[in-house]
Amino acid sequence: xxxxxxxPLSLSVTPGQPASISCKSSQSLLHSDxxxxxxxxxxxxxxxxxxxxxxxxxxxxxVPDRFSGSGSGTDFTLKISxxxxxxxxxxxxxQGIHLPLYTFGQGTKLEIK
Amino acid sequence: EVQxxxxxxxxxxxxxxxxxxxxxxxxxxxxxxxxxVRQAPGKGLVWVSRINSDGSSTSYxxxxxxxxxxxxxxAKNTLYLQMNSLRAEDTAVYYCAxxxxxxxxxxxxxxxx
Numbered sequence: 001x002x003x004x005x006x007x008p009l010s011l012s013v014t015p016g017q018p019a020s021i022s023c024k025s026s027q028s029l030l031h032s033d034x035x036x037x038x039x040x041x042x043x044x045x046x047x048x049x050x051x052x053x054x055x056x057x058x059x060x061x062x063v064p065d066r067f068s069g070s071g072s073g074t075d076f077t078l079k080i081s082x083x084x085x086x087x088x089x090x091x092x093x094x095q096g097i098h099l100p101l102y103t104f105g106q107g108t109k110l111e112i113k
Numbered sequence: 114e115v116q117x118x119x120x121x122x123x124x125x126x127x128x129x130x131x132x133x134x135x136x137x138x139x140x141x142x143x144x145x146x147x148x149x150v151r152q153a154p155g156k157g158l159v160w161v162s163r164i165n166s167d168g169s170s171t172s173y174x175x176x177x178x179x180x181x182x183x184x185x186x187x188a189k190n191t192l193y194l195q196m197n198s199l200r201a202e203d204t205a206v207y208y209c210a211x212x213x214x215x216x217x218x219x220x221x222x223x224x225x226x
Binding site: 039047051092096101103104105 | 148150157158159160163172173174208213214215216217218219
């Protein structure tokens with residue numbers, strides 16, 4: 001089974017400063033259709049997960065442009081250019097290529113300093 | 114507005130059964146694959162099952178295969194998860210998700226004697 005590994009597992013960021021989360025997959029997420037099926041979610045405290053980024057770098061509807069995704073193959077990164085208080089929560093990456101099993105990373109908890 | 118509202122959770126004894134429902138509105142339900150994802154208390158996200166748009170194809174995580182059944186009623190805009198032979202480790206919040214992009218608020222299932 002494919003394994004998704006996130007680092008760090010927690011980070012504390014001063015508002016206005018950038019933040020970065022890494023996600024590595026044990027197998028390539030590049031599909032034969034040319035797309036790479038890597039997603040990023042944020043689960044705010046007490047809420048259900050919300051999609052931030054799909055297919056590595058496409059922002060979902062309504063997601064602020066301070067969130068960006070990059071990477072290829074097995075290595076991916078979520079970046080927040082300037083962290084705001086509302087960005088606190090747990091961030092998950094997920095692979096959607098090695099079906100039927102969708103696999104999530106362990107989650108990265110973002111706190112505000 | 115897209116809405117997904119889960120129901121049917123509750124307390125059930127080990128070995129018991131429960132049926133979860135997810136009522137969809139605000140979009141053409143019959144056009145989308147639907148998923149169930151669960152989250153044990155204080156833990157990360159785990160994909161459980163998915164069904165294609167017309168209900169002709171389903172997939173399950175190994176941990177629930179043979180015990181859980183996903184289904185849908187496109188006339189009623191409703192997704193279901195029939196859970197049998199429940200175990201303590203099935204205790205979790207269960208989320209339905211539209212194409213792994215829009216998520217409901219979840220329903221809590223507790224398996225305990």
